[in-house]
Amino acid sequence: MIERIKKAADKIKKAKRITILTGAGISKASGIPTFRGEDGLWGKYSISEFATLEAFHKDPKKVWQWYNYRKKLIKQAEPNKAHYVLVELERIFKDGFALITQNIDNLHTKAGNKSVYELHGNIFEVKCLICNKIYHDQTIYKDDQLPPKCKYCQSIRTRPNVVWFGESLDVELIKKAMALAASCDVFISVGTSGGVQPAAGLPKIAQRMGKYVVEFNAEYSAISMFADDVIIGNAEKTLPMLLNYLTR
Incomplete structure (x- = not known):
């Protein structure tokens, strides 16, 4: 796992634009x-x-x-260490950072992220x-x-x-998310099962465009097949490790 985290950190260091997709798994340590x-x-x-x-x-x-x-x-609930790593990544990448979330819990904004696209x-x-x-x-x-x-x-x-079951997501928001997946250098998926479309298709878009895709998750998911590297573990532990290697 350590070698995969180091590899992800090296890829991120070379990137100008990163796009992150988060699901419910990132908020589990916050008690949700x-x-x-x-x-x-x-x-x-x-x-x-x-x-x-x-x-x-x-x-x-x-x-x-x-x-x-x-x-x-x-x-x-309060943001956990994983949320704050994403705040730090936004500080590092500035306009080259985008965060797409399936969560409705507002914890990314509460932690301090600004560039947040709330799909649901x-x-x-x-x-x-x-x-x-x-x-x-x-x-x-x-x-x-x-x-x-x-x-x-x-x-x-x-x-x-x-967004309730049977309702469509905002079309312009989906177009923006797809564009962010296609235009980034590194796509990071954190804590999502990959079971809900169209968010689950974003890593596939990044992969098809030749981008480096890395998944951080507690277990393998439907997204894993589209990832260059899969890092298994709780996000509040693995993301701080990533940041540590990234800032060395």
Whole structure:
């Protein structure tokens, strides 16, 4: 593993542009259950009860109660060492750095990253279905305050600004992510299972363009076949090792 980390560090040292894709695995050490792991939040509830537009139309208050619970859990979490390594990489590469995440937990921004593309939205954002405004909101609401009123038009036709099952991702955001995968020198995948498209296709794009692809993950994934190197281990341990070799 050490030799692969050293190789990745050497490749990154020679790069001008790096693109990083993160999934739920990077946030596990922060106390947030992974999306598909055995301790995942999804395992405690039926997905169809909450994470679909149909469920929202059927019972918006119930959906909001669940997201309010998740919001409270996530708000208590702090970025871990892996998040802070990515902050340092952005400091080093400046405009040559891009971070694409499937996570809705806001931890990359909380850690200090600026160039963050949130493919699946942000649990701390609210979208109004009447005035179409999207705004940041960290409030943990009481049950009798749900759904929360839009801070602009006061409508209660609001929803979490996250992508639900059956919904399409923002087309322009996907185009940007694909361009970042194609134009980088090094593509780094951290803590994602590779089971959700179109994010799972980004490493393949980088590989087809002849870029160096390295995966950091707790176990082998669907992305591993597209990686030049796979580094198995918890990201909060392996990424600091990478940074150590990178800054020597």
